[in-house]
Amino acid sequence: MTDTLVKFDRVTKRFGDFTVLKDLDFEVKKGEKVTIIGPSGSGKSTVLRVLMTLEPINEGVVYVDGRPLWHEEKNGRLVPAGEAHLREMRRSLGMVFQQFNLFPHMTVRRNLIEAPVRVLGLSRKEANKRAEELLAMVGLTDQADKYPQQLSGGQQQRVGIARALAMRPQVLLFDEPTSALDPELVGDVLKVIQQLAEEHDLTMLLVTHEMDFARQISDRVCFFDQGTVCEEGPPEQIFKTPKNQRTREFLHAVLHPNE
Amino acid sequence: MWDYLPALMQGAWITLELTFWSTLAGAFCSFFFGLGRGSRNLLLKSVSVAYIEVFRGTSLLVQMFWIFFALPLMGVRMSPMTAGILALSLNIGAYGAEVVRGAIQSVIRSQYEAAKALNFTPRQALWFIALPQALPEMLPPFGNLIIQNLKDTALVSLITLSDLAFRAESLRNLTQDSTTIYTLVLFMYFGMALMLTAIMKLLERRVGRWRGTGAR
16 A cells, blocks of 8 residues: 555646646655645645546546546546546545535525535534534634635635535645735634644645745755646745756745746 | 495406416426426427427417417317416416526526535535525526416407406406596506515515625
C-alpha cells in the first residue's frame, strides 16, 4: 500500500481552446496539508473542482485512494465513470467554497444535518449530535438556529467548513476559503482551518492567497503556473529560497504589491 | 338590486369552485410538466414540451369547446363541470409549467455544486435544494395566473355551466337591467380577486420566510 491519497497522472483539462491543466502530475499523501498558490488562471482552483467531480477532465487519470476518480475499470480497461461510481468516490471528498454556498433556505443546523441524513443515512438524532460537535468546534454553537444570511461572512464560512466535515471526508478541499471575506473576518476562519490542520489527520488541499497562512499550516506548498506544478517544496524553501524565476516573480508581486 | 344577489351568489359559488379545483389541478400540471421539461428522460421531456406549446398556443375557448363538444363524439363524455375544470387547469398548467421551469433555472449553479459536493443525488438536489429555493420565486407569477384563471372561468358559461357570468347574462335577459347587474358582477369578480391576492400574499410570506432575514 502506498500512502498516496490523491494522484493526478498526466491530467489535461480544457475549457474550449484554453488548456487549464496541462499534463499535470501531482500527488498528495495521506494526512498531508498541501497549499496551492499561483496566479489567477493557473488552474489551481480547477484542480480542486476536478477532484470534487465538478469539472470532468479531458485526458489522463486522477486517482483517489488508489482508485481512478473519473474512470471505471471494465475488462481491464479504463472507461469514463458512471454516476454510481462518481457518487461512491465522492464519499471521501469534501469541499469548502469561496462563496460558502450554504443553503439559504435552511438554518445552520439543517445545513449540517441534511446531507448526513439523506446521503449517509444517519438518524436525525445522530446527525444533530454530530452537527452540535462541529458547531462547537467552529465556535458557532449559539448560531445553530439562524439562517445563513443572518451570519457574517466569516461565520458563514465556518458553517461551510462544518458542513463539509459532517460528511467525514478523507480529503478536504478549500477553494480560496477567505477570498470573499472582509479582512477583519479572515482571522477567525483561518484559525479554524489551522486548528483542523493541527488536530486531525485529515488530508487537506488548499488554494489560497494568504501566504503567511500557507507558510504556517502547510507541509508542502505548490506553485502552479500555466496548468502545471511549476515548483513545489516545504513552505520555508518555497517562500525563502524559491528556485524558479516565475515563483520568485509571483511571490514578489504578492508579498510586496507596492513595489 | 338585492333581488339579484341570491342568483348571483349561486353563480359566484360555481365560479369559486371552478377556480379552486382548476387551480389545484393546474398547480399539479405546472409542477409535473415544468419539472418534466427539465428532465433527462427524453420521453417525459418531449411530452412536457408538446403539452406546454399546444396549450399555450391555442385558445382556451377552443380547448373548452373541443373537450366539451368534440370529445363526446369520440366517446369521451363528461359533465360541464369536469370539462370546465379540465380545460381551465390544462390551460393554466401550461403557463404554470413555464413559471416552474424558469424559477428552477434561476437557482444558481453553485447551489447544485454544493449539493454535489455533499453527494446528494441529482434528484435530491432538485427536491431538497433547488425546489425550496425556487418556490418563493414562483409565487408572484402564480398569483397572477390564479387571478387570470378566476377571470377565465367566465368562459365556462359557454358550455352551459351556470357560473357568475352565466347568471348575470340570464338575469340581464330577464330584466334588461344591464348597468346594475354588470356593475355588481364586476365588483364580485374584483372581490374574489382581492381575496386570492390576499391568500397569495400570506403564502408568499410563509414560504419565503428564510428570505426575509437578511438583516444582521
